[in-house]
Amino acid sequence: METSNILFALGLTLFAGLSTGIGSAIAFFAKKTNTKFLSTALGFSAGVMIYVSFTEIFPEALHLLEQGNARLPELTVVLAFFGGIALIFMIDMLIPNAENPHEMRSVEDMGGHKEKQLKRMGVMMALAIGIHNFPEGMATFASAMVSPEIAIPIAVAIAIHNIPEGIAVSVPIYYSTGSRSKAFWLSFSSGMAEPIGGLVGYFILMPFLSPFTLGLLMASVAGIMVFISVDELLPGAEKYGEHHYSISGFVAGMAVMAISLLLL
Numbered sequence: 001m002e003t004s005n006i007l008f009a010l011g012l013t014l015f016a017g018l019s020t021g022i023g024s025a026i027a028f029f030a031k032k033t034n035t036k037f038l039s040t041a042l043g044f045s046a047g048v049m050i051y052v053s054f055t056e057i058f059p060e061a062l063h064l065l066e067q068g069n070a071r072l073p074e075l076t077v078v079l080a081f082f083g084g085i086a087l088i089f090m091i092d093m094l095i096p097n098a099e100n101p102h103e104m105r106s107v108e109d110m111g112g113h114k115e116k117q118l119k120r121m122g123v124m125m126a127l128a129i130g131i132h133n134f135p136e137g138m139a140t141f142a143s144a145m146v147s148p149e150i151a152i153p154i155a156v157a158i159a160i161h162n163i164p165e166g167i168a169v170s171v172p173i174y175y176s177t178g179s180r181s182k183a184f185w186l187s188f189s190s191g192m193a194e195p196i197g198g199l200v201g202y203f204i205l206m207p208f209l210s211p212f213t214l215g216l217l218m219a220s221v222a223g224i225m226v227f228i229s230v231d232e233l234l235p236g237a238e239k240y241g242e243h244h245y246s247i248s249g250f251v252a253g254m255a256v257m258a259i260s261l262l263l264l
Contacts, residue, residue: 010199012151013197015155016136016137016158016162017133017137018159018191019158019159019163023165024166024169024184024187038163039246039249040249040252042164042233042249043252045158046249047249047251047256047257048256048257049154049226050229050230052261053226054226056149057150057222058077060150061216061218061221062215063215064146064211064218065212067211067212068210068214070212076216080216080223081220081222083223084222084223087135087220087223087224088227088228089227091131092231133194133197134194134196134197135224140194142218153260154221157253162191165190165191169183170184170187205217237249
């Protein structure tokens with residue numbers, strides 16, 4: 001693998017992880033959550049992820065498995081796809097609902113909690129998001145190593161969905177401590193699990209990299225992206241109470257992805 005490819009992949013995961021800081025900034029300076037923006041953004045992110053998973057990542061995974069002389073490439077790609085779903089589902093089930101980053105929160109949600117409860121909520125939320133960001137970082141990194149055209153929209157979509165996660169971490173910490181710096185750095189640290197996940201995944205998989213293992217990884221990435229979309233992004237967009245904005249964002253995400261792929 002060329003060093004430039006590795007640096008590019010790491011840069012994408014870093015970009016996605018840093019977007020939790022945008023959520024922190026929104027939490028600090030917004031008196032009210034912009035539900036229309038977040039619903040549209042989350043819907044857009046889901047549209048990008050689902051479209052690219054089925055039209056680009058899944059076929060690319062099948063192609064790589066065929067190159068790797070898989071005995072039953074069609075069956076293998078399907079099993080790897082659902083394996084990715086199973087992995088992220090198990091991670092999701094291990095995290096209590098109260099600290100689950102998939103439970104969308106707004107700036108207004110933090111009233112009525114005691115300081116101690118808020119601080120615990122923020123710390124646990126940061127840990128939970130860090131755990132979730134780890135496989136997402138691996139997914140972005142692996143995609144970048146195979147195809148930058150696929151990886152860039154994935155990184156953008158993950159970055160968008162990290163914004164409300166940044167809010168979920170920074171608001172309770174800020175309200176409980178009164179410190180913007182503590183809230184920002186804890187939120188920032190949870191986002192850094194993204195590039196760390198990419199690097200760890202790379203070093204673990206590096207000795208085994210081949211068309212076959214990359215095909216398995218890409219199919220798993222497709223499964224992870226689809227699960228995140230249907231379990232987190234679309235329900236999260238709906239929870240903000242802006243149904244038409246979330247659906248419009250979803251369709252726009254697919255359209256933008258389709259046009260960009262046609263132009264590449």
